[in-house]
Amino acid sequence: MTRPTPTLTIGPAALKATHLQGSQTERNRIVALGEVEYMHQRRAKAVHWIIGHLKRFLSLTAQRIFYFWFPKMKRPAQTLLRALITILGIGGLSRLRRQSRKAALAFFVVLLTYPLVYYIVRAWPRYDYPIEWMLYFLGAYCLLSGSPPNPRVGLQPSSR
Numbered sequence: 001m002t003r004p005t006p007t008l009t010i011g012p013a014a015l016k017a018t019h020l021q022g023s024q025t026e027r028n029r030i031v032a033l034g035e036v037e038y039m040h041q042r043r044a045k046a047v048h049w050i051i052g053h054l055k056r057f058l059s060l061t062a063q064r065i066f067y068f069w070f071p072k073m074k075r076p077a078q079t080l081l082r083a084l085i086t087i088l089g090i091g092g093l094s095r096l097r098r099q100s101r102k103a104a105l106a107f108f109v110v111l112l113t114y115p116l117v118y119y120i121v122r123a124w125p126r127y128d129y130p131i132e133w134m135l136y137f138l139g140a141y142c143l144l145s146g147s148p149p150n151p152r153v154g155l156q157p158s159s160r
Contacts, residue, residue, distance in 0.1 A: 061119055068115050071125035082125070085135050092138030095145045107134055 030038045050057045069086050073079045093111070097104035114131050115123075128135075 064121075064123060065115075065119050068118050068123050068128065071128075073125060085132075085139055088139030088142045089135035090138075092140070092142035092145070095142055096138065099145075107138065110134065 033041070070083050071079070073082060089111075093104055093107055096107065111131060111134060115128070118127055
């Protein structure tokens, strides 16, 4: 069981009143407007809020990025373990880059692009399941591939 990350900007009652599953009013608006027009209006409202609250939007986005990679779990030990897995995965990616740039790039592209949607919308720890195996693999590679990882590897231009 996981705890939600603190990125909700409205209270539970307000969320229920505006979420389709909790609001008959919102369901009625979809029927009256049609789904496409309803979604256009909701998008416009969201963009208007983002523009009007850019600092808050960026703060929430930064929190979601952090909590995607370092989720707060129900038990502190789980939280630490998940953080360790992420850190070892980053170290493994760095080491893999030294051995095989193509393999590292394949992992990097997936790890970079998969979570993009979760940086904008609320995510739960289970949403990383499709890429979690990659972190385990890269973490194991980090632990089993020899010398300690060099954090500067990957930040320097390649001579190839």
